[in-house]
Amino acid sequence: MHSLYQSELAIARGLSPGVAALTHLSSILRSVLQSAAICAIEIVHQSAPATEHDWELEGYLDRFGQPSDGLPIEVLDHLVPAIRGMVSRQYFRGWFETSDAGDPPLVSALSEWVRFRNQRLGHGVVDAPTSALWSEKTEALIMRLLAVDTGVLPTSTKAGLHIRVGDIDVRITTPLVIDERPIVVTKVGPSRGVWKLHAQLLSLHNARVLTVDLPATNVFVADGVRPDKFRWTEVPSSDGSKLVLHNIPGRQTSTFVGRKRELEKLVDWFDEMTDYRPCLVFGDGGFGKTTLVLEFFNSLIEGEDEIKAPVPSIISYYTAKRTRWSEDGLIHIKGMSEAMEDSVRELMYCLRPVLSREWYRAEGRALVDKAAGELRAEGFSRDDVLLIIDNTETLATSTADAEALGDFLKHVARSIGRVVITSRRRELLAAEPVPVAKLSDPEALTLIQRLGDVYGAVAIKQSGDAKLRRACEQLMYKPLLIDTLVRYVARSSSSVQEGLDQILRKTNDELLEFLYEDAWQRMLPTVQDVFMTLVLLVTPVDGKSVGDVCREIGVQHAEFQASLAETYFATVVDHGETYDMEIVELAKEFFRQKKKRLVGHDAEKLEKIATRVDKLATERFEIAKNYRQDRVADAFRSEFAKAAKIATFKKDHTGARELFELALQDEPLNAALRERYASFLFRTIRDAAAALPVAQAAVDLDPKNADAHLTLGLILYKQGQLGPGDKSIARAEELGKTTALCMLRRAIARYHAVARQPYARSSSRLLREAEQFIELAMRTGNTKDLYYEKNRKVAEKYAAMISALRSRISRREASADNAPEHA
Template sequence: MKEIYAKQLTVARQHTSDAAMLSYMCSIMRSLLQNMAITALEIAIQSTPDLDDGVDLKPYIDRFSQPSDGLPIEIIDVLVPVIRGLVSRNYLKGWFEEADGFDHPLVAALTEWVEFRNRRPGHGVLDASTTTLWAQRTGDLIQRILDADSDALPKMTSNGLAVQVGDLNIQLMTPLVIDEQAVVIGKVLSRKGVWKIQGQLLSWSNARDVTIDLGSTNIFATDAQAAEKFRWSEVPQATGAKLVLNNVPVRQTSTFVGRKKELDKLKEWLEDTVDSRTCLVFGDGGFGKTTLALEFFNNLLEGGVEGNPPLPSVISFYTAKKTKWTDDGLVHFKGISDAMEDSVRELIYCFSPVLGKEWYKLEGRALIEKVATEFEQQGFTRNDILLIIDNTETLATSPLDAEALADFIARVAKRVGRVVITSRRRELIAAAPIAVSQLSETEALLLIQKLGDEYGARSIIQAGEPRLRQACTQLMCKPLLIDTLVRFIARSSSGIQDGLDHILRKTNDQLLEFLYEDAWERMSSLVKEVFMVLVSLATPLDGKCVGDACTEIGVVHSEFQAGLGETYFASIIDHGDTYELEIVDLAKEFFRQKRRRLSNDEASRLDKIAFKVDKQATERFEIEKNYRTDRVADGFRSEYAKAARIATIKKDYESAKDYFELAMIEEPLNAALQERYASFLLRNRGKADLAYPYAKRATELDPHSADAWLTLGLISYKLGRLSDGDLAMDKAMKYGKPEGLCVLRKAIARYHDARREPYSKRSPRLLRDAESLVDRSMKAASPKDFYYRKNQQEAEKYKALIRSLVYMINRRQVVSENAPRG
């Protein structure tokens, strides 16, 4: 900190104007004294346990709501003797004592400076000579503090600000530096239980406004510091106030927007004391599940929930959360057990600040019964107790653990009290579900505007609604990400696009870990590999690409889909027989981060798989493109033809037939249209005799059309013209149809011909030919064919049918030969 203030003092002394010099030096002095006073408060509160017996700091701390220039001097004057007596005798030497080269002790010199500030710049007139004099004196006074008493200022460490006092190293809870610039505190205030510092950066070039959130245990929240975990809250109701014993934390934000539907559902659940014992609030990380729960229950304790729903007598909040996203990045909580029993033991702190060892000897059902008995003996019923368990997904990381957790919670709800749980997954428990998803676009817009005003983010304030809506959409309308964007912009004075780039493409690993790590841990290693392959693909993701990746990795496609269903990594567009997959940007970066941590051999293996899946997708695309170009584009050029196709899709076959006939009047020489109509009559209407002339006409109009010859062959087979069908199939194969397809159709035609007269002399020969053709078809089939998989399945089906028919014919012949002759 000394270097920060020394640098700003140099900037001030470079001014040629004494007035400008004095003005900025007063700002430096204000920040410097505030810094020293808050550091002294932190030292006293953290290191002097008997402080309350001798000094009441609350009146001084409360005055930070509108701090004057004299307040820091008063605080330091009171605390220097305390810190010298209880912590270090050498603290702020020269505060009371006279020092060499100075006429007065430091406190006297600073008091004189405050008197000047109040008398002249604050409420009087500054003339030229006074300005010149005090510009020099103020600069000298700042330099004196930096030279002689810089030990009273905190230093920057890897964990934040800390100050060394004697043998103690005190970690400061109050943020006094933003982006390596000191802060000038304008006011400290609490909104809905959330503490904030509002001020400005100490900067001559850009003294922008800043708003800094403080933790719930900050030095200004003197009323919130209590020895017991539980406290009594007096809740106003229509019939009179009711006392509720609770440990509900304060809100996580003073800027709560929307969520009316979710809040109403929570209220409805609370009112239903008969049928519903458990409520599940679930959603992705960053959607605000905990924020929603704390907003509701703080409102409830303040009497702010409409309708006066029935109040429990005890509300216990237990967090299983291991991490939290803050201004300073990811914070890992310490001292939180991952045992689900601790959530129930928490209730016993209602009666005692310390639990006896008997409470730790029991677990599971025995512990639940003991807790239930204890509350019954104290006169409480099941409806008097409400237990909130936050982030239960951290209590169970495997399917087996999740089932055990569900059984445990169900038992707690039955014996102890009603239960609200929040989770990133939909737990396997009978509970009233409240899904917390992304904000609506309107709610997200309102949130980003409110946060922009609160934190002084200029580019947010100046942006129009369309730009803000676009930014919210890019952040998936997640409250956490919107909040992160606004804070980054406010701190860095950057534009919206720079902020989005920082979050979406330059996001640090900690934010990704907070959003996705728990879901990642619940996946199997093979499903993880599939995700790392998918983010390496160049082709758009669909069900076939995912299926190829799963096949190469060695995991069942359905297992991957089940793993995906428990996360919010991607959005899925279902098309029935397949689907499209869009992995969100942050999740993509998370998977890439995981991939970068693999060994070179593992990364190389996944690269090869990705290359192979890309190649297969490209081949499929080209085949499908050619198929559609050949058959669809040419066949459905006119408006009537397009109408016929749409009517066919809608299964309005009569209208389709009329449109086809009108289209052929309009385009009588369109071979592809003739073939499509023949195919329609054969496949959709089952009228091979009507279809035959149109297929024949198509081959005459375009003798090189493989599609026309194939359709003519299928119709010929349907009409029982085996030789004509074979001739058409040979032509189709000659002009481009896959050999495997054409040979398979020949085999199927022979099977059906034999099936019509199974006991004729020609049937065995037909079936032998059919079986030989099926084998040839399977050998000739290429994975690059558009209908490769379908044709392979069809070949296997008919091979079994052929063998079955052969067996039936042979069996009859044996029975016939062995029958007694009359």
């Protein structure tokens, strides 16, 4: 990128001294700083271990939604020392150091430029002498930034943008160069679930506005740590918001067009709460069945669809696959029955992070009945559960299998909840049919025009409506083929007719191979090796196994994911911390053919890597199958603990208490179990005296357990010990509990303290503190917090109760003051 900026600098020098030159120089400096800051963020994100800076990094990423000129300087000022400490000590020399010529550190000089920009260039008046002076200063700043040898700005290659920091090579996933020009970022944010970068080209003659999709691996897109398979989402609706537990993948496209009739049918089926018939979305390959279903359910959880029926509490998405892990290790799914049973097991991950052996011993209807019973025990009815099963045509290859599939789905719908399936066939079951056929002529025209804008296909944008309609007609109005045409025209800079000729002369298999070959040629050799190794694996292909292969071959996982996002090789189901990947059958054969063309020792090398990765995956599963990732799972590891949990659900409190005591004898050092037992005694039995020593023991065993400190604090409050309770709550807040929650608990404790002794001398002070804490709780609440809505309602309730209590005390005091004196 250095040469690109040098070219722009030469153009600015050719301008007459004055405001015009200063304006363009300021744009160049703005672009250089943004690029350097984004590269620093990507370096930390990809190459540095998790640090105390991470939470601030998230704040900086959010601020790129409306980036100011001072933001890149803040980012660099924070990350330069972090990168020097964790990656390379030589990173960005001159940022804090005085130059050899005696110039002040860059951070100081740039801060001065921001102040000038805000006072004069942005919000004031720039006269001729000032513009001449600051043109020189701005040019000098740009030259100093470009003079930094390596590690600050990336190098542009055919494979993308790369940056070298010490011994580490980092691939920059943010598109900082478009059409061979640097950019100025104007906004980064999501649009209908797809993250986009909005920018302008750094050009004096054509600074056009553009928008590009960001890959799923980009640092702006990546979320924090989420649950393994299911995640909570607050879904707005007409009768108030609702928390939904789901594993729905994101939208497959940001250019969804048409399908109004099909979406209306899905809404009608969804609103018929009394009808538990499955919904069958079926149609030929390439028409967008999965895209339609994911569009509908993403709109549903985002509150965009107008539906009458309540949103289910649990939505489980499952795509047909052929291998899975079980308690007995890796299993190859041979028949329809096993695959369908796995869809039910996938649903049960909403209740527990790891499934025990008993879930793999149950089969068929017994498994469905077991799952239904477990959901009922947790308080979920059929109305609360919805299953999405994708690509069912891969499960049944004979008439007998198709009939068995229909029977199984019917039993699932009757016992567990509502079911949506997609298939290329009209399956043999009584279902609400939603046929997905070709796009209408207007829809196809709109799609091809939008895709032309998104991919920058010049020939598409320059073609008239009639020509584009004919092209869509020749492609049978299939969204997949239309997308293929536009991508090909954009990449090859060919005409629309040349693109059609390439596509139409091929069979379906040849067309897919054509798409694969095109993508294959644009990949680095190391990424090609990853794909050829993946098809040799025996283990299921997921984020962990892909990461193992990338490490063995020597390619960054993020680089592989970025290459995958540009292909039709596989479908990916994101589970937060990891993902599942299903490579399509034709792509597998394509990779196998590529491997056969390798020389002997290269092919043998990939086979050895696949063997090592399979071994690693097996060892990892053996270690992880009894592992629990959250405090509840940590607490209920033993059989006695599990039995205590079940007894609690059944409201057998006497039995639960006895089982908790037996569990503690079995695991006396399990702090999480003691915290759960203390919570049971305090919240369920309402025996604070018995709960106190148990909670104190939990804190002593694990001083960094935020839940234990919170529970101890609540118990101390209950016993009237405000001071010690405050200390425990403060410690819980330090360890991660939200400020809003802790402020709310402090306020509630003070309300009850005053309610017990309303006319004590401390009552007035405690009520003032309670009001302040309630105000802080409501002001600091985060709408993304799982319990935001519940805590807000509790805060509003206690705000009214505190006000009422204060009024009652004031009336009593006023009455006492006005009472007549007796002789």
